[in-house]
Amino acid sequence: MRVRDIAERLGLTWEGDGEREVLRVAPLDTAGSGELAFANSRRALRDAQSSSAGCLLVPLEFPNPGGRTLIRAKDPRAACAKVIPWLHPVPQPPRGIHPAALIGADCDIAAGVSIGPLCVVGDGVRIGSGSVLYPGVHVYPGVEIGERAVIHSGAVIGADGFGFVFEDGRYSKFPQVGRVVIGNDVEIGANCTIDRAALGVTSIGDGSKLDNLVHIAHNCRIGRHVVIAAQTGLAGGTVIEDYAVIGGQVGMGDNVTVKSGAVVGSGAGILSSKVLRGGEVWWGTPARPLKEYLETLANVGRLPQLRREVEELRRRLEELEKPRGS
């Protein structure tokens, strides 16, 4: 595709050599003359000036003193996401149920679903149209999965929640007879584990996205359009409301509530039953609003100086305590 074709199809303006042929999209640091690269972050914008990319996809205000060939976009990364499928084959898993998948009894699996080899789908599972189960996904009995969901290899949906009763010196299982309900347009990363509810439902709302190795315990309720990065774990009964963004390696105790639109920084730890206000960034363990967290960090960092100040006050005080006239 020529630069001008790409720009026109995006509805955007271009500068430089509109006839230039673009063969591929590539990362900024390796892109060559036949390749398009986008620049978004401050660092990328600095690097873009020296990039060898044949065409740059840059923000509207990007300075172009050298007359580089480029396309301007309000959101270059979003624009790039549109260009990639025009120039690259985006692998699509084949539709249908692979003969080496195992499907249980009484399942309701829509037409157009893709279920890869070595998936095991238990009895009574429902999967909506357009959903993709990559090879080796395990779905326990009774789980419901919406439309256009994408579940990566090794994910386990619907295993028993972790609930036990301690009596007479031993643990016995609290029966885990609830379900898992996954909405439309949900993506679940490789090797995630989403446990069934003890009673009732563990749910993941429409449009939510989970990275790899995320753990969702029994009876969690995750709202719509929630993002959870890799290796985060939620204990039982935790509620994440719509549009929350949860970083990686976050740990939440039982019955936490993360209100709509809250952002939880990577590595944060949230104690059981805590409620995190929405529209706020939370960080640290125990999680606090970002501003408080940074103040605490700064205060701790200044401890050596505080110690020196106290030492100095002591010396001056001793000076004053000396008997006059001596």
Next chain:
Amino acid sequence: MRVRDIAERLGLTWEGDGEREVLRVAPLDTAGSGELAFANSRRALRDAQSSSAGCLLVPLEFPNPGGRTLIRAKDPRAACAKVIPWLHPVPQPPRGIHPAALIGADCDIAAGVSIGPLCVVGDGVRIGSGSVLYPGVHVYPGVEIGERAVIHSGAVIGADGFGFVFEDGRYSKFPQVGRVVIGNDVEIGANCTIDRAALGVTSIGDGSKLDNLVHIAHNCRIGRHVVIAAQTGLAGGTVIEDYAVIGGQVGMGDNVTVKSGAVVGSGAGILSSKVLRGGEVWWGTPARPLKEYLETLANVGRLPQLRREVEELRRRLEELEKPRGS
């Protein structure tokens, strides 16, 4: 079942409408008129008063001014665990070895075991009676699993421990020729990894329960009736004694010892070779007794105030330092 039938079968007393029909057990917040719900935690007890549940399972001292239909129990959650199987089908994986499971040579697999499809059981594995391997469990050669163990999908038992020798600028493997021995009544969550010992044995004692995505390194020895929550990881040679309770996302270095009955809070980090006393709650990184940890947190939280106090002392000192009579 009628309320009175449930109470009688539990050996407990009931109040209100003993003839009321209970169809299901449900979570407190969604339970309706035909459903029983239990209340245990302080929050649940508050919510119970306004619950629509047809029957409540509550502690002995629960006030009942409104004359609700209820059953009193010393441990309502434990009582509920008994009721659930009377009212709900608790899914039981079918006995026997699924034809799509792969079983190695020289295995000793007891009658009555359930091995799901796509399990891979290596040569020389021993599995005791009543144990369940959900679909897709991987058991490397030579592993021993006791009776009534439950292992969820995606768990990998007996992979090589992570041991290498660094020589001449490269790592070569320290041969991992030990075994894994798992006791009776152990439960292992989805996608856990339990490595074989380098030499000797990695072991998990009778009655211990592991949540999902737990990592147990080579040569760890976990005692009896230990509970380990999700995403916790133990490095090589760590020993967890009987009845310890380990929270989620805990990390332990090499050769840690957690003494019998110790409790380690979620997210704690324990340095190599540390010994955590039993009968104590440990928290934070590096892990300390809970009281110390809370004091430290409080002290850090009061740092801004301490800084202000030092500032005030300085001002007062300056006042005193001024020459008299000026």
Next chain:
Amino acid sequence: MRVRDIAERLGLTWEGDGEREVLRVAPLDTAGSGELAFANSRRALRDAQSSSAGCLLVPLEFPNPGGRTLIRAKDPRAACAKVIPWLHPVPQPPRGIHPAALIGADCDIAAGVSIGPLCVVGDGVRIGSGSVLYPGVHVYPGVEIGERAVIHSGAVIGADGFGFVFEDGRYSKFPQVGRVVIGNDVEIGANCTIDRAALGVTSIGDGSKLDNLVHIAHNCRIGRHVVIAAQTGLAGGTVIEDYAVIGGQVGMGDNVTVKSGAVVGSGAGILSSKVLRGGEVWWGTPARPLKEYLETLANVGRLPQLRREVEELRRRLEELEKPRGS
């Protein structure tokens, strides 16, 4: 083998009963009269004196007043790694592609590779000679794996990176059309997840070793001879240079750079875009050089004392502030 045979084959000297028969290698604490055990750490050297092992493999300077039978080595653990295969069968997975593995179209799989049952290898995958895929490894299309690589059960190589574009209140996928390239002599632990690049390549260099449940996001570049312990996660675009050593449960944000030879302590958290100098040990969250981290810990630990000192200064100041002569 006799003690003298082992010593000679290692090119080392022995003391005591050279004719003694050694049947096995065993851990120091359980080794009996027919067994050899090595001692390396300070604790092990203390324990070695009372060990019942028939033969000890010890450092050159190990005191031997009791005239124990032993072999002296510069690096006893490395020497032991050589002895183990002489006395123990080291399980070797069978060569070839197991009939229950699924191999895609247009793959280039070298002779002598071992691919276990229930591995799923996507289209266009390349695997170099001598590599081992244990049962149940998932390799997405287009992945390249070098020679003598070892990949344990449940690992997922080449799943989509976690990249989304947020527009009009919902997330849509940033197409993940890049690849994964894994070098020679790489080992990847059970249930690891290595995502494909969005554009370009996610790579793991020759000789690097990953423990279980490690997460490597899209576009990470891991150098040669890097070690990463269990449950560590790297976000997108992070670069780990050669010979770095990364502990367990470490979390790194986007675009971190860990310079060659750096050591990152277990549980550390590294903020996005940080650069960690090489030849240094980093610890804590946010990660600092070890010395700084320990100082901070110590300062926080001394806070109660600092508070008492400030209190004392206040009292003495109040004394001075009292009007003279009163």
